[in-house]
Amino acid sequence: MSPTPNSIVSSLQRSGRFINSLIAALTIVGEQLFSSFTFRCPCQVGKNFYYGSTFLVIPALILLVAGYALRSQMWTISSEYCCSCAPPHRRISPLEHKLACLRFFSITGRALVAPLTWLAVTLLTGTYYECAASEFASVDHYPVFDNVSARKQKEILAGFPCCKSAPPDMILVRDEVALLHRYHSQMLGWILITLATIAVLISCCLARCCSPLTSLQHYYWTNHLHNEKELFEQAAEQHSRFLTMQRLKKLFGLVPGNEDIKHIRIPSCQDW
Amino acid sequence: MSPTPNSIVSSLQRSGRFINSLIAALTIVGEQLFSSFTFRCPCQVGKNFYYGSTFLVIPALILLVAGYALRSQMWTISSEYCCSCAPPHRRISPLEHKLACLRFFSITGRALVAPLTWLAVTLLTGTYYECAASEFASVDHYPVFDNVSARKQKEILAGFPCCKSAPPDMILVRDEVALLHRYHSQMLGWILITLATIAVLISCCLARCCSPLTSLQHYYWTNHLHNEKELFEQAAEQHSRFLTMQRLKKLFGLVPGNEDIKHIRIPSCQDW
Amino acid sequence: MSPTPNSIVSSLQRSGRFINSLIAALTIVGEQLFSSFTFRCPCQVGKNFYYGSTFLVIPALILLVAGYALRSQMWTISSEYCCSCAPPHRRISPLEHKLACLRFFSITGRALVAPLTWLAVTLLTGTYYECAASEFASVDHYPVFDNVSARKQKEILAGFPCCKSAPPDMILVRDEVALLHRYHSQMLGWILITLATIAVLISCCLARCCSPLTSLQHYYWTNHLHNEKELFEQAAEQHSRFLTMQRLKKLFGLVPGNEDIKHIRIPSCQDW
Numbered sequence: 041m042s043p044t045p046n047s048i049v050s051s052l053q054r055s056g057r058f059i060n061s062l063i064a065a066l067t068i069v070g071e072q073l074f075s076s077f078t079f080r081c082p083c084q085v086g087k088n089f090y091y092g093s094t095f096l097v098i099p100a101l102i103l104l105v106a107g108y109a110l111r112s113q114m115w116t117i118s119s120e121y122c123c124s125c126a127p128p129h130r131r132i133s134p135l136e137h138k139l140a141c142l143r144f145f146s147i148t149g150r151a152l153v154a155p156l157t158w159l160a161v162t163l164l165t166g167t168y169y170e171c172a173a174s175e176f177a178s179v180d181h182y183p184v185f186d187n188v189s190a191r192k193q194k195e196i197l198a199g200f201p202c203c204k205s206a207p208p209d210m211i212l213v214r215d216e217v218a219l220l221h222r223y224h225s226q227m228l229g230w231i232l233i234t235l236a237t238i239a240v241l242i243s244c245c246l247a248r249c250c251s252p253l254t255s256l257q258h259y260y261w262t263n264h265l266h267n268e269k270e271l272f273e274q275a276a277e278q279h280s281r282f283l284t285m286q287r288l289k290k291l292f293g294l295v296p297g298n299e300d301i302k303h304i305r306i307p308s309c310q311d312w
Numbered sequence: 313m314s315p316t317p318n319s320i321v322s323s324l325q326r327s328g329r330f331i332n333s334l335i336a337a338l339t340i341v342g343e344q345l346f347s348s349f350t351f352r353c354p355c356q357v358g359k360n361f362y363y364g365s366t367f368l369v370i371p372a373l374i375l376l377v378a379g380y381a382l383r384s385q386m387w388t389i390s391s392e393y394c395c396s397c398a399p400p401h402r403r404i405s406p407l408e409h410k411l412a413c414l415r416f417f418s419i420t421g422r423a424l425v426a427p428l429t430w431l432a433v434t435l436l437t438g439t440y441y442e443c444a445a446s447e448f449a450s451v452d453h454y455p456v457f458d459n460v461s462a463r464k465q466k467e468i469l470a471g472f473p474c475c476k477s478a479p480p481d482m483i484l485v486r487d488e489v490a491l492l493h494r495y496h497s498q499m500l501g502w503i504l505i506t507l508a509t510i511a512v513l514i515s516c517c518l519a520r521c522c523s524p525l526t527s528l529q530h531y532y533w534t535n536h537l538h539n540e541k542e543l544f545e546q547a548a549e550q551h552s553r554f555l556t557m558q559r560l561k562k563l564f565g566l567v568p569g570n571e572d573i574k575h576i577r578i579p580s581c582q583d584w
Numbered sequence: 585m586s587p588t589p590n591s592i593v594s595s596l597q598r599s600g601r602f603i604n605s606l607i608a609a610l611t612i613v614g615e616q617l618f619s620s621f622t623f624r625c626p627c628q629v630g631k632n633f634y635y636g637s638t639f640l641v642i643p644a645l646i647l648l649v650a651g652y653a654l655r656s657q658m659w660t661i662s663s664e665y666c667c668s669c670a671p672p673h674r675r676i677s678p679l680e681h682k683l684a685c686l687r688f689f690s691i692t693g694r695a696l697v698a699p700l701t702w703l704a705v706t707l708l709t710g711t712y713y714e715c716a717a718s719e720f721a722s723v724d725h726y727p728v729f730d731n732v733s734a735r736k737q738k739e740i741l742a743g744f745p746c747c748k749s750a751p752p753d754m755i756l757v758r759d760e761v762a763l764l765h766r767y768h769s770q771m772l773g774w775i776l777i778t779l780a781t782i783a784v785l786i787s788c789c790l791a792r793c794c795s796p797l798t799s800l801q802h803y804y805w806t807n808h809l810h811n812e813k814e815l816f817e818q819a820a821e822q823h824s825r826f827l828t829m830q831r832l833k834k835l836f837g838l839v840p841g842n843e844d845i846k847h848i849r850i851p852s853c854q855d856w
Contacts, residue, residue, distance in 0.1 A: 057654060078436050082495035084488070091495055098502050102509050109516055110329060164622050202491070216628070219746070223626035223635055230642050237646050244653055256816070263817075264824035271825065272528065273535075275832040275839070280536040281543065282838075288547045294554070 060153050067103070067157040074099075075162070081171035083202040085194050092172025096162055100155040107151030139261070145247060149240070156236050163229030166222040171201045173224065177217045184213055332425050339375070339429040346371075347434070353443035355474040357466050364444025368434055372427035379423030411533070417519060421512070428508050435501030438494040443473045445496065449489045456485055604697045611647070611701040618643075619706070625715035627746040629738045636716025640706055644699040651695030683805070689791060693784070700780050707773030710766040715745045717768070721761045728757060 075095070082091050162168050175198050179185050185193055200214045288294075347367070354363050434440050447470050451457050457465055472486045557567050565577040619639070626635050706712050719741050723729050729737055744758045792799070829839050 078438075078498065080491060080494050082491045084492060084495075087492075087495055090499070094499065094502050098506060102505060105509050105513055109513060166622075219624060219626045220628060220631075222624050223628070223631055226622065227634070227638065230638050233646060234642060237649050241649055241653055259817075260820045260824065263820055264827070267821065267824045268828045271828045271832060273531070275836050276532045276535055277539065279836045279838060280532065280539045284536075284540045284543045288543060292547050292551045294547065294551060 060150065063150075063153045064157045067154045068161050071158055071161045071165075075165070075167060079167060079171075081167075081174070081201040083174075083199045085175065085191075085198045088174050088198050088201070089172050089176075092168045092170075092174075096159070096168045096172065100158045103154040103158055104151060107154055108147070111147050111150065142247060145243065149243070152236075156232070160229050160233050160236075163225050163232060166225040169225035169228070170218060170221040173221050174198055174200050174217075177220065179213060179217065182213050184209060332422065335422075335425045336429045339426045340433050343430055343433045343437075347437070347439060351439060351443075353439075353446075353473040355446075355471045357447065357463075357470045360446050360470050360473070361444050361448075364440045364442075364446075368431070368440045368444065372430045375426040375430055376423060379426055380419070383419050383422065414519060417515065421515070424508075428504070432501050432505050432508075435497050435504060438497035439473075441497035441500070442490060442493040445493050446470055446472050446489075449492065451485060451489065454485050456481060604694065607694075607697045608701045611698045612705050615643075615702055615705045615709075619709070619711060623711060623715075625711075625718075625745040627718075627743045629719065629735075629742045632718050632742050632745070633716050633720075636712045636714075636718075640703070640712045640716065644702045647698040647702055648695055651698055652691070655691050655694065686791060689787065693787070696780075700776070704773050704777050704780075707769050707776060710769040713769035713772070714762060714765040717765050718742055718744050718761075721764065723757060723761065726757050728753060 079095060081088060175194055177197055177200075179193070179197065185196075188196070196210060197217075200210075200217055351367060353360060447466055449469055449472075451465070451469065457468075460468070468482060469489075472482075472489055561567050561575075563579050565575040623639060625632060719738055721741055721744075723737070723741065729740075732740070740754060741761075744754075744761055792802075833839050
């Protein structure tokens with residue numbers, strides 16, 4: 041059996057790696073477009089921090105929620121195991137419990153791809169962090185700031201991310217502060233990426249080693265879930281079409297697509 | 313059964329996520345095109361606010377109404393449950409009531425996609441808000457405005473969104489006011505998006521957990537509604553064509569598309 | 585049998601050389617893009633070294649971990665041989681042990697391609713090394729540094745990678761130091777490439793010479809593994825489809841794709 045384009049596409053869709061890479065790539069492109077069009081640091085005391093951290097954190101949280109909510113498996117699991125209105129007579133075996141945990145972890149992993157990519161990309165780019173941290177830079181060792189009041193100093197610092205509003209003698213200080221913030225931001229980004237990589241590695245090891253399934257069983261089970269869904273959809277389709285046809289035959293006396301119109305009738309008012 | 317392009321397209325059409333994304337994407341593109349071609353802030357005292365808020369709110373309301381009106385399911389539900397002229401002998405079971413509520417919520421969710429996207433995009437872009445709020449900026453702490461009458465100050469502030477109408481010494485103030493308004497607008501946008509996300513999450517949880525259907529039943533039911541509609545349309549089409557053909561045969565003695573013209577006749581005056 | 589596009593693609597996929605070249609090329613392009621967009625040396629005492637070495641080492645480590653984690657064979661081996669929860673009754677023959685080692689070495693080889701490429705490219709480019717090593721340059725033989733305190737000298741050296749922050753009389757020294765660092769970095773790069781080439785050569789020789797298989801056996805074994813996987817997948821597919829069909833027959837009374845609908849039934853609530 042040679043691989044047809046369809047089977048390649050469907051196996052790609054089933055493989056988690058491809059989808060994760062796609063999500064990460066879309067997040068990176070989206071972040072770059074989004075931040076180039078909408079991000080304008082307000083450069084005013086007391087607003088920079090909220091603005092920068094909003095752009096840093098809120099999209100990541102929304103991507104996390106969306107990642108959970110868009111996975112239909114999530115709803116299947118939650119309605120099967122958590123809802124009190126589920127049929128009480130159904131017994132859940134320990135193996136099923138373990139498998140549900142496994143699926144929950146795999147969904148969590150998938151849901152974390154986009155938010156972590158967002159955080160990593162924004163931290164490595166550094167613009168948002170630079171805006172958020174601008175007021176908190178320590179510039180007491182610069183002689184330029186010696187005879188400047190604390191309030192004025194805050195204002196100058198808040199103005200640093202907007203290039204035009206800095207006084208000309210501050211350009212050197214501004215560049216050094218910008219480099220320092222970029223250093224902090226990128227270091228945080230690398231720490232985040234490293235921690236995420238370690239967490240992925242450990243969780244993969246744990247999931248594989250402590251899984252109740254061997255790798256062949258795992259393959260069979262994933263495949264079985266997919267087949268079950270596909271065949272159920274086909275059967276449901278056929279079943280519902282057949283039921284509807286029976287009802288329509290009663291109503292109109294004919295079946296769509298069938299030329300046999302001997303029993304055709306005009307439906308009475310009660311039929312509708 | 314390998315997936316054909318047709319079946320892929322029809323399954324995409326049926327899946328809510330795809331349609332919602334499409335609506336949101338069209339709204340974003342439309343907003344950008346619309347605002348770049350038509351939005352020109354009037355920059356006159358007392359007009360900016362009405363102009364800006366009209367562009368902000370009215371399209372969202374129209375999109376909301378259109379979202380409800382364009383969904384044929386909405387009319388089915390309303391004529392089934394609300395109209396007094398519905399046949400009174402039909403009893404509605406509690407399950408049907410719950411299902412109707414479920415459908416109403418799903419239609420509301422779909423109808424809210426476009427208006428919320430419009431509001432979020434316009435607030436994140438910030439142009440409309442900047443125009444609407446331009447007169448209400450507090451600029452008393454700028455020394456430039458010290459010896460300017462209140463009426464003149466209003467005029468200057470109203471002129472800020474149009475780049476050319478600002479006096480040259482006001483450029484710094486104008487830039488700061490623009491950044492402040494953009495900050496307010498984008499913060500409002502993020503708050504809106506966060507609230508909408510939380511509301512979607514909670515309503516999804518409630519709908520799934522308190523739904524009278526398991527997830528498989530829900531799938532079957534959605535699919536069944538779709539099939540019922542499609543087959544009913546086919547059957548109604550066929551039925552009405554056949555009835556009309558019978559009548560035409562009586563009148564002219566021929567059937568359109570059929571070459572058998574032995575029984576052709578000229579209709580008498582009574583026939584018409 | 586003339587080669588069809590499908591068979592060419594599948595034989596390319598199976599051949600390690602093609603994938604290794606692809607990984608290396610992607611790494612080179614990615615490194616160039618990444619470093620041009622995000623790398624800004626902080627040019628401050630005590631930060632240059634950490635910044636430069638983070639950009640040099642951490643991506644290589646992450647690529648190494650990713651290279652191991654993304655290979656599904658790795659998980660098969662580790663769960664077969666390492667996990668304590670594996671079935672204890674299975675005896676592993678010495679040949680199987682040797683084959684597992686062989687597979688482990690081949691996976692390690694593949695996993696090392698991206699990190700070694702990253703290290704080689706960054707060392708040959710030299711920017712990261714220049715930033716990391718900037719503080720540690722020995723400049724005592726330059727007369728310019730004679731009457732400069734050690735702390736001030738560190739600061740000047742740390743500022744060298746940022747072109748603008750160097751005092752004008754230091755430009756000659758800065759250029760010489762930059763050339764020296766680039767020389768060190770590129771020499772390290774060449775040494776790394778040479779060592780990697782020798783290691784690849786030796787390990788290939790050892791793997792072939794000390795392998796328990798002749799080259800024909802090796803070909804047969806690789807092919808056998810591939811066939812085993814393919815046939816297992818086909819059998820699992822068929823098995824799971826059959827099981828699902830039986831269950832669906834119980835639920836709906838029909839089998840998808842089968843026109844026999846004599847026993848069709850509407851599922852009761854308990855069935856779901």
